[in-house]
Amino acid sequence: MATYRIRHCEQLGGEVNLHSAKNAVLPILCAGLLTREPITIERVPMLTDVDTLVEILSECNVNISRNRDELTLWSDDPHSPTSENLLSRMRASVLVMGPLLARTGYVRVALPGGCAIGQRPIDLHIKGMQALGAEAQLTPGSVTLQGQLRGGNVYLDFPSVGATENIILAAVLAKGATRIENAAKEPEIIDLCAFLTEMGARISGGGTGTIFIEGQDSLHGCTYKPIPDRIEAGTILCAAAMTEGSVLLRGVRADHMRAVLFKLAETGVTLRESSAGLRLSGRASQPIQVRTLAYPGFPTDMQAPMMALALKLRGTSVFLETIFENRFMHAREMARLGASIRIEDRIALVNGGHLLAGSTVSSTDLRGGAAMMLAGLAAEGETILLDPQGHIARGYENLPAMLRELGADVTMDDLDSMEVHG
Numbered sequence: 560m561a562t563y564r565i566r567h568c569e570q571l572g573g574e575v576n577l578h579s580a581k582n583a584v585l586p587i588l589c590a591g592l593l594t595r596e597p598i599t600i601e602r603v604p605m606l607t608d609v610d611t612l613v614e615i616l617s618e619c620n621v622n623i624s625r626n627r628d629e630l631t632l633w634s635d636d637p638h639s640p641t642s643e644n645l646l647s648r649m650r651a652s653v654l655v656m657g658p659l660l661a662r663t664g665y666v667r668v669a670l671p672g673g674c675a676i677g678q679r680p681i682d683l684h685i686k687g688m689q690a691l692g693a694e695a696q697l698t699p700g701s702v703t704l705q706g707q708l709r710g711g712n713v714y715l716d717f718p719s720v721g722a723t724e725n726i727i728l729a730a731v732l733a734k735g736a737t738r739i740e741n742a743a744k745e746p747e748i749i750d751l752c753a754f755l756t757e758m759g760a761r762i763s764g765g766g767t768g769t770i771f772i773e774g775q776d777s778l779h780g781c782t783y784k785p786i787p788d789r790i791e792a793g794t795i796l797c798a799a800a801m802t803e804g805s806v807l808l809r810g811v812r813a814d815h816m817r818a819v820l821f822k823l824a825e826t827g828v829t830l831r832e833s834s835a836g837l838r839l840s841g842r843a844s845q846p847i848q849v850r851t852l853a854y855p856g857f858p859t860d861m862q863a864p865m866m867a868l869a870l871k872l873r874g875t876s877v878f879l880e881t882i883f884e885n886r887f888m889h890a891r892e893m894a895r896l897g898a899s900i901r902i903e904d905r906i907a908l909v910n911g912g913h914l915l916a917g918s919t920v921s922s923t924d925l926r927g928g929a930a931m932m933l934a935g936l937a938a939e940g941e942t943i944l945l946d947p948q949g950h951i952a953r954g955y956e957n958l959p960a961m962l963r964e965l966g967a968d969v970t971m972d973d974l975d976s977m978e979v980h981g
């Protein structure tokens with residue numbers, strides 16, 4: 560069982576390098592289903608979500624070789640994955656649907672799992688495939704799609720990140736032109752389009768609400784380095800702001816995180832961009848109002864880390880979660896440290912500035928788990944963070960080591976050798 564021991568931290572300081580973005584890497588790896596030629600992805604982060612997707616792609620008959628942090632993938636004869644258990648472990652597993660359907664004319668996938676932050680249906684993915692000519696058959700727990708894909712017009716009722724990616728991954732091999740309206744605009748979508756373009760796909764409008772794709776008969780291999788992780792960056796910045804630290808993030812794309820940077824600046828910290836990176840320093844003191852939205856709005860993935868920061872801001876901070884219906888699970892754990900948080904449906908009122916005291920808490924989901932690690936830094940004494948499902952390692956490559964580089968005392972321990980209290 561993953562268990563972290565976090566000691567109170569006065570001030571973080573120093574420099575840290577970012578990893579590649581989990582949510583960019585996962586859809587890019589699924590493109591290994593699209594071609595016989597090798598694609599090589601550089602700087603792949605060491606994450607359990609990546610390991611799970613690699614297992615799923617292997618089940619789909621994708622050849623995968625690993626050389627340190629580089630993964631090379633190609634597939635002569637891909638097919639649907641068989642293990643429901645693997646698919647149920649992560650949401651991004653649904654992204655094999657589009658490329659498999661486009662390449663082979665048939666796909667059957669078990670309904671995906673992932674963090675329990677909401678119902679997370681896949682209706683928009685399926686509608687997208689139907690708009691490209693696929694026939695869908697739904698059974699409890701799985702979906703089967705078949706048909707030779709041709710270009711089509713897709714309108715998404717909501718700018719879903721995953722549905723946009725899945726449809727792009729299908730349309731690049733469909734016959735003719737596809738237009739996706741109300742598409743997601745996240746940087747990870749732009750990165751997927753840039754990567755597929757390197758493979759020979761013809762895509763325009765990535766990063767806008769309307770994406771055009773001219774389907775190709777085949778795609779070729781390429782080598783690609785994905786974008787840095789804006790959520791990892793935001794998490795570290797929140798940790799720095801909570802401790803009145805001075806931290807330099809190297810390799811950051813500040814243009815991908817404007818909403819988060821504006822919100823951090825509202826708390827009173829200073830942010831400076833230079834050729835060396837992005838530095839946060841100064842004192843966070845003002846409470847904030849956060850409304851999660853699709854990009855370029857404030858990212859839902861940053862809501863929990865920002866709430867950890869709000870615990871330190873004297874006064875009432877307000878969080879409105881509009882993307883997922885169950886993404887305040889961390890608030891209950893924060894209360895165990897002495898936080899005062901009131902939840903009303905999709906609104907959380909955080910009455911910050913109270914003294915927090917270390918205790919034993921749990922990681923409820925990926926970003927909630929990271930937020931609890933941050934809250935532990937702010938709490939007096941020692942906090943034990945239990946993460947039996949390994950949420951944090953799904954999406955952060957050794958977050959304790961990153962925080963240690965900045966002077967924090969965070970370790971991952973074996974539960975059996977520890978005295979658990981609280």
Ligand code: EPZ
Pocket residue numbers: 581582585650651674677678679680681682683684685717718719720721722858859860882883884925926954
């Ligand atoms: C992606 O999930 C990310 N995951 C999530 O990151 C992120 O929170 C989310 O986008 C929003 O930014 C990956 O990229 C692997 P959505 P995704 O489809 O694609 C509803 C993290 O912590 N919806 O944009 O699943 C859905 O229920 C994770 O790294 C439908 O109704 O998100 C939700 O309310 C967690 N029908 C909203 O749309 C559909 O068919 C946004 O979901 C699809 C989605």
